Amino acid sequence: MLPYKAIIVDDEAKARSLLRNFLEEYCPQVLVIDEAPDVKTAVKLINKNEIDLVFLDIEMPNENGFALFDYFNSPKFKTIFCTAYSEYAIKAFEVSAVDYILKPIGIQKLIDAVNKLEGYHLHKENQLKILQDNLSEKRIKKLAVNIGDGMIFLDLNDVFYFEADGSYTHVHHKEGKHLAVKKIKYFEDLLCTDARFFRIHRSYLINTELLKKYSKKEGLFVSYDDQVMLPISRERKEEFEQFMQQNNLS
Incomplete structure (x- = not known):
């Protein structure tokens, strides 16, 4: 399934623009359909465009990036986290997110993350349910x-x-x-x-x-x-x- 129809979710316009430019230049298998400054806008874009891939920031005003998953009972899109906050990395990997990129985003890190899409398959368990369970824990492992x-x-x-x-x-x-x-x-x-x-x-x-x-x-x-x-x-x-x-x- 190429190209992957994607959106970028980040409250910082410069961050969205930079990531979009990187994807257009170095990741031809990804087609950026649109951008969203917050979770609610992202939900509308996903429902409207049948998005395959979401590049998701975590720390945003009003709603944390993880709140995106609360709007979908059985999400079909894949997620690559893009954030400046390293403390969420382990939790993201525990639920088999495609990848987790720490800002400032490096070109090779981005290319490697996108390449992982080819061999990525959802587990039989609902990975987003596991994500929410992990986030409810009071301990960071x-x-x-x-x-x-x-x-x-x-x-x-x-x-x-x-x-x-x-x-x-x-x-x-x-x-x-x-x-x-x-x-x-x-x-x-x-x-x-x-x-x-x-x-x-x-x-x-x-x-x-x-x-x-x-x-x-x-x-x-x-x-x-x-x-x-x-x-x-x-x-x-x-x-x-x-x-x-x-x-x-x-």
Whole structure:
């Protein structure tokens, strides 16, 4: 089935234009029918044109890109995610999305994603139902971390804590540590619904499930071993203890 009739869904006009130009120049098997700045417009275009492929941004005003799937009981279109937010990557792959491209979009990454369409088949299970189930989880299984010269994927079960360092963050985990090109606030916001993680100090966001000790003597601190002791700010003490009790971690 060539060419693939496609639409681009992104709230940024420049991003839509750039992707459209790339597709027209480097991906002749894709025919861009139209563009949509939001989910509701995308729904109308899909219904009107029997779209085969959607290039979908995720973080958009009013409705998250994943809301698109709420409008279809049994979607026939395939999806390639195009977003600046790496934290959704694992969930996209778990539901067998065709591909996930991280902005700024690289030409070869785009070509590779489109080429995957040829051998792509839907699983017997409804992949979009699985997508919605995964998105309803309160835990992110893995974390995509930009480390300057590339990206690594860390299992959050292995992360001890995040340590602020100006505009950067040291991610301490079982295999060592990495310097992430993000402020600690980014990770705090990302993990705000995850019952494992708590910001005990302006410099530390910790995985409470891996704690070995919480001490109220000689200053407030938590530790993972005898060498690493992290301070708890006094203004966070009461909230931290409540957090531990609510999540059965005390």
